[in-house]
Amino acid sequence: MTLLLLVIIYLAFISLGLPDSLLGAAWPVMHLDIGVPLETGGVLSMTAAVGTVVSSLASGKVIKRFGTGKVTVVSCLMTAMALLGFYFAPSILWMVLFTIPLGLGAGAVDTALNNYVALHYKAHHMSWLHSFWGVGATLGPIIMALFIAGKNGWRGGYLTIAVIQMILVVILLLSLPLWRRVSKEQHAESVDTEALVSSTTDNDLSQVKPLQIKGVKFAMLTFLFYCGVETSVGLWGSSFLVNVKELPAAVAAQWVSFYWGGLTVGRFLTGFITFKMSNRNLIRSGQIIAFVGGALLLLPLPSIVSLVGFVMIGLGLAPIFPCMLHETPARFGKTHSQTIMGYQMATAYTGSTLMPPLLGFIASYTTIAIFPFFIAIYIGIMLLSTERLNSITK
Template sequence: MASLLLAVIYLIFVSLGLPDSLLGAGWPTMHKAFGVPSSYAGYVSMTIAFMTIISALLSPKLIQKVHTKWIVAVSISLTVLGLLGFSFSSAYFMLFLFAVPYGFGAGAIDAAVNHYVASNYSGSVMNFLHCFYGVGAVISPNIMAAALKHAQWNEGYRWTSYMQALILLVVIVSFSLWSKNEKSQKEDDSGSKGIRQTLKAPGVLSTLISFFGYCAGEATCFLWTSSYFAGTKEGLSKEIVASFASLIFGGLMLGRIVSGLVSNKLGDKKLIRFGILVEFVGILLVLASPDNYVLAAVGFVTIGCGMGPVYPGIQHMAPAKFGKKYSASAIGLQMASAYVGTTFMPMVFGQLQQIVGIWIMPWYILFFMLINFGFLELSHKQCQKRPAGV
């Protein structure tokens, strides 16, 4: 039963990844169809992420009062609605209407499932699960590429919504598997601290800034990688440009597979440090390839590999780093902080690249990599001062 539930959770992580890379993959074609500038992708992405922030901030109370299985089922249903809405959008403003369920469905499920896994499974399991997020995020740009080749961009969203609906059906069928685990989880969460108390705990605020930095760089890659190749490399077809959105996700998936194999031996701290070093190497490769799209593609895959262990590592550390009483709120705050980075920084980059040029993208990623590393190291030092047993 436990292994079956874990298999369902793996599938849930696939569903988390499916919607995230579609906008970046389809936007080089979509913005022309809507007759809007390339930078307008940032406004849609910001709306999706803003709704996710609200959902993530509500998650600590939801986790205490609502079964995780219901949070998952309702959240996936909302993303199905959002994806279908995008597929039927015939004007730019319609994207904002459907960005509301699209984004709201992501925050609570992400926080709830990450808290559940961090509290009940090893770091190895957490990395493998986030690898499956990468599976979903790699699949959808290729769905979009196939849609652009054989139909139009709308079908990319529609076909992805059908996959989400199938995963939702599996989750509903698996409801009985959650019951026993949910009971023990509710007992563990019964004395959880609120958001205000958690913000005062040592190391929490600096971790939130670090997570903001990580997700700002990650989300910029998600949204703008295809546009980077379209704007800096000549002679590439629109199908190839769309498929390049999967480079960063393929790297994330590979990085998390490797991390899952070694995380129990190295531990979260060492693994994250090594990952950030690999990310830095990837940024250097992109900077070294102004005209060579193959080397740039290798660079983005390497950036993704380096990013791979950072997100799951920070999430998995929460119960041990802050204490179990703070972990649910800490993870909810981490999700909200992450989506603040996701909301605003791709939009800021959209404006910046329109003024300076999209060639600046690797420098932008480097800036947020340094924020991620610096504040995470600061949080480790602050948490060493936490009284034992808190």
């Protein structure tokens, strides 16, 4: 039963990754079709991000009241209906409207499933869970590209992803009794001793507000800068390679895809490495590898070294996010883990939303050559935050 539920959670994370990369893949065609400027895509992205942050912050109370299974079903239904809305949307105003439930649904299901896996499964499952998100994020543009090249256009791509999401909603709805049964078994057996802290610690923290627990703010700061690095590299990497390293645009895009590939493959490999290394050592090692990768982009070396740098950043970032999430109950107790998980996801999405535009804004007044400096600084702050967190929660 536990294994069957885990498969369902993996499927849910593939579906969570599918819509995340759709807008970027379709927008060059979409904005022409609906007659809006290219930069309007930022409005949709920001709207989705705000919805995601709001639902992440509220997830603790919502999940405590309704349960992980029901929240996951409703969230996926919201996402499916929002994608269907994009298929029918006649104007940009309707798209902005449908982006609100898209963000709310994504934030709620992301937070719910991350905390559930952190509490009830071992560290390697968390890493594999996020590699399945990478599978979805990779498949989304591929599906969209097939429809853009055909007669159905981008609307056909959104319709297809919406149908896939609806199928998942049906599967999740049928699995609700399974969630309840597995939760009872897991609670009775306490199978994951790595994730659950002692009841004494939880009792000590039960009367403390989550934000007052020592180390929580440093954990949130780590997530802020982690997502700042991840999305900044994905957004501005090609521009850096084209304008500074003077690579053709097609080659630059391919090199950045190796970065995403390193991130996805790295998380899959991390699942096996967790059998030999602790979460904390994996996080530290990943940050050091990513920092070295960022340093390679700074050096005046042949262009091929930049490819190595991008791959190293991807591989280095791979274990950080899932291992940080899995450490949440162990560091702060399971009593407040759901609420703290929501805070962490909210700051993560805030980093994804604000830090790449900040880099772009400064680059527009200076040069995109500042890109590797910002990446190195972001990684450095992230490393200092986690080391401080480790010393507090040791």
